[in-house]
Amino acid sequence: MTQTAYPEHLDLKPVPRVQGVVRLPGSKSISNRILLLAALAEGETRVIDLLASDDTQVMLAALRSLGVQWQEAAGEGGSTVHRVLGANGNFPKRQADLFMGNAGTAIRPLTAALAVIGGDYKVHGVPRMHERPIGDLVDALNAVGAHIEYTGNPGYPPLHILSGEFKTRELSVRGNVSSQFLTALLMAAPLMARSEPVTIKVLGELISKPYIEITLNLMRRFGMRVEQDGWQAFTIPAGQCYQSPGTIHVEGDASSASYFMAAGAIGGGPVRVEGVGRDSIQGDVRFAQAMEQMGATITMGENWIEASASAPLKAIDADFNHIPDAAMTIAVAALYAEGTSTLRNIASWRVKETDRIAAMAAELRKLGATVEEGADYLRVTPPAVLKAAAIDTYDDHRMAMCFSLATLDGAVRRGAELRINDPKCVAKTFPEYFTAFAAIARKDSF
Numbered sequence: 088m089t090q091t092a093y094p095e096h097l098d099l100k101p102v103p104r105v106q107g108v109v110r111l112p113g114s115k116s117i118s119n120r121i122l123l124l125a126a127l128a129e130g131e132t133r134v135i136d137l138l139a140s141d142d143t144q145v146m147l148a149a150l151r152s153l154g155v156q157w158q159e160a161a162g163e164g165g166s167t168v169h170r171v172l173g174a175n176g177n178f179p180k181r182q183a184d185l186f187m188g189n190a191g192t193a194i195r196p197l198t199a200a201l202a203v204i205g206g207d208y209k210v211h212g213v214p215r216m217h218e219r220p221i222g223d224l225v226d227a228l229n230a231v232g233a234h235i236e237y238t239g240n241p242g243y244p245p246l247h248i249l250s251g252e253f254k255t256r257e258l259s260v261r262g263n264v265s266s267q268f269l270t271a272l273l274m275a276a277p278l279m280a281r282s283e284p285v286t287i288k289v290l291g292e293l294i295s296k297p298y299i300e301i302t303l304n305l306m307r308r309f310g311m312r313v314e315q316d317g318w319q320a321f322t323i324p325a326g327q328c329y330q331s332p333g334t335i336h337v338e339g340d341a342s343s344a345s346y347f348m349a350a351g352a353i354g355g356g357p358v359r360v361e362g363v364g365r366d367s368i369q370g371d372v373r374f375a376q377a378m379e380q381m382g383a384t385i386t387m388g389e390n391w392i393e394a395s396a397s398a399p400l401k402a403i404d405a406d407f408n409h410i411p412d413a414a415m416t417i418a419v420a421a422l423y424a425e426g427t428s429t430l431r432n433i434a435s436w437r438v439k440e441t442d443r444i445a446a447m448a449a450e451l452r453k454l455g456a457t458v459e460e461g462a463d464y465l466r467v468t469p470p471a472v473l474k475a476a477a478i479d480t481y482d483d484h485r486m487a488m489c490f491s492l493a494t495l496d497g498a499v500r501r502g503a504e505l506r507i508n509d510p511k512c513v514a515k516t517f518p519e520y521f522t523a524f525a526a527i528a529r530k531d532s533f
């Protein structure tokens with residue numbers, strides 16, 4: 088969908104050293120939230136540096152099908168500007184067939200907004216999207232009077248969303264499969280809270296909490312007050328409407344930053360990413376702390392992070408529930424660490440773009456690693472030397488991006504000669520990834 092021509096596979100040579108500066112593409116999580124909030128707000132929002140990728144493309148196309156007007160223009164200094172004309176808590180078109188690709192950040196929040204606004208909507212995606220759960224969100228909405236039907240397998244898209252009759256203003260949602268269900272309810276709740284407050288209760292454990300902080304932060308930027316009782320309950324006081332903040336800037340993507348931070352830590356560096364830093368609202372900047380724990384040197388400014396290392400990395404044993412996406416990068420960095428690394432509390436990997444625990448284990452083994460796979464953990468012991476391999480990517484952008492790191496020579500291990508199959512899957516969040524990666528590869532040796 089997004090325009091970058093990639094061959095069927097990429098053959099990558101070992102990279103002796105990496106160094107350089109990378110300007111990051113916009114954050115997927117921030118981009119898709121801002122698009123929906125801008126569409127629901129009163130007034131026009133100018134969105135600077137929106138991510139251009141498959142995941143934002145499906146959101147933009149869906150909003151257009153729903154009658155929301157937006158335009159893209161070039162901004163200053165190579166930036167982009169999207170002007171979104173808010174429809175003030177409504178969608179001008181009440182009937183639409185919406186293709187959501189494999190974008191969790193698009194289908195889940197839109198489902199909640201469509202269910203509350205009402206109409207007649209078909210919502211579907213790629214085959215893998217139809218295997219990714221949405222039942223907890225549908226149950227939460229239908230329990231208070233929404234009318235959402237499954238047109239395929241119960242618990243999964245595709246969905247048929249009709250007009251419901253909301254009976255109560257207290258919702259409950261399970262938080263242990265995906266935090267995106269709570270995010271979806273939070274963003275849609277103000278549309279229900281016209282005359283009475285709405286409370287959302289979280290049943291059981293909530294995973295991926297920093298993504299809820301992104302949601303709350305952006306809702307505040309659009310003028311919304313949310314009362315929070317820990318991670319258990321959230322109340323939206325009655326009578327509020329989303330208000331355009333005027334202009335809003337999209338930070339660089341912190342999950343995309345992880346590949347370059349890891350590259351700097353493995354391949355000498357320094358590698359600097361620009362677009363995220365100390366002031367980021369994205370939880371994935373905490374990947375930098377994990378890298379530090381592994382022995383990398385990290386420095387940060389307001390809007391940049393730099394990684395380098397002068398000694399081999401050390402193994403890590405940690406809980407990565409708070410950074411599920413960037414944690415995939417840790418699994419590959421573990422190939423360069425001395426000893427066995429354990430990534431814990433990552434069960435959500437199983438229901439993302441692919442079963443990421445199984446996929447990661449299979450591909451790390453191809454490189455010669457010893458891998459133990461559990462229901463919610465992964466244990467990686469690196470080989471003495473990485474083996475050349477053809478890496479399958481399972482239509483998962485992060486598999487393609489993090490395995491590119493296994494070409495790095497590192498301080499102790501020769502980088503592998505690698506084939507990355509189906510590299511175009513990076514279009515989900517970072518269409519230009521391999522160009523950016525090539526730009527930090529230095530042909531000279533240490």
Ligand SMILES: O=C(O)C1=C[C@@H](OP(=O)(O)O)[C@@H](O)[C@H](O)C1
Binds near residue numbers: 116267298
């Ligand atoms: O809300 C978000 O922007 C996201 C939440 C996370 O999902 P889960 O809450 O399902 O772990 C993350 O993996 C995904 O890439 C983006």
Ligand SMILES: C=C(OP(=O)(O)O)C(=O)O
Binds near residue numbers: 190192412
């Ligand atoms: C899990 C991911 O995506 P999604 O937003 O589709 O859940 C991801 O980008 O790693």
